[in-house]
Amino acid sequence: MYFCYADDSGANDARTLTGLLVPEDGWNDLLHCWLEGRRALEDTWAVPKNYELHANELIKGRGRPCPTPEQNNAFSRPARRAAHDLMMRHLARCESLRVMTVAGRTAQVPTIYQSFVNHLETWALRQDTRVVILYDGQAGPHDTGSLTPAQAQEAWQQAVRNAKPYRDHHRGLPLASRRVLEDPIMQDSRFSQFIQAADMVGYAAFHHLVGKHPDIWPKLTPARGMSKAYRRLSDHWLEDHGDEGIVWTDDQHGA
Known part of the structure; x- marks a missing residue:
């Protein structure tokens, strides 16, 4: 069985979703x-x-993560x-790690997520394995001490509603064969x-695509160094699954 840690990226009317797959x-x-x-x-x-x-x-220089002003100043964009x-x-040192990104010309993350799950189903069937997806999002409030019981209940219910599009697709998979x-x-x-690791890889994958497809993102300039960073994981891209570990949800573009 594999665990898949997933996060989305993208801009405008094109999105990506990247998963890091690791066997148990x-x-x-x-x-x-x-x-x-x-x-x-x-x-x-x-x-x-x-x-x-x-x-x-991190890449855009936002935030001050270091303990002192001097250290933050030294933590420059380069x-x-x-x-x-x-x-x-x-x-890249983890030999068993596998990486997959799904991309599509849509602003709707649930649409990309559905394609992502479908591709994982196909891959897992070929590998005769199963996958559990862990996705970036809040499962509920982390600190209910400052909330009234009614506010805490609403926060939990909102988290459940936010996850509905993703949960529904899982539950729509064929029970007898789902992976x-x-x-x-x-x-x-x-x-x-x-x-966080999925976010870092997903950001690099997205900017790698921005550099290859200026027709899709004409107003974006790819962040420096991201294509090189993404290629460091080339030995971990899923075999026989898209080009450079990237699958498009339509046939308009190859990655």
Whole structure:
């Protein structure tokens, strides 16, 4: 069985969704590789291991993750790109890791998610395995102490409603043959190292596509270094599944 940590990216009327697939017996190795990267990140630029890595903020120079003003000033944009690349290199050390991105010309993330699940179903059938998806999103309120009982109940109900489009597609899969098991498990990226990893890889995959398809994103300039960072995971792209680990939901473009 595989765990799939997934996050979406994109802009305008085209979106992507990236999944990091790790078999159950490779989970410890993936965590070890990622945490080794986090330790190197802290040793080099003083970014704490528990600081949430969000690729868009990291690459664009937003936020001040370091403990002191001097360290934050040293954590310049070139340093941030190097930090992103460092984390990609550490992910690539996990031999059992597999990476897949689905892209499509739509602004609707649930539409991309449906295609993503369908492709995972096909892949898992070929591999004779099963997959559980952990997706970026809030499962409910994290601190109900400051809420009234009515506010806490509404927050939980809102989280359930937000997950409905994704949950419905899982439940629409043929029961006798489905390979994607259970409902999607929503995990807040603040508390999940692997959702943060999916965000970092997904950001690189998206900007890799921006550079290859200026017709789709004519007003966007790809972030420097992201295509190189994405290619560091080339040995982990799903075999026989799209070009460069990327599958389009239509036939208008190849990745």
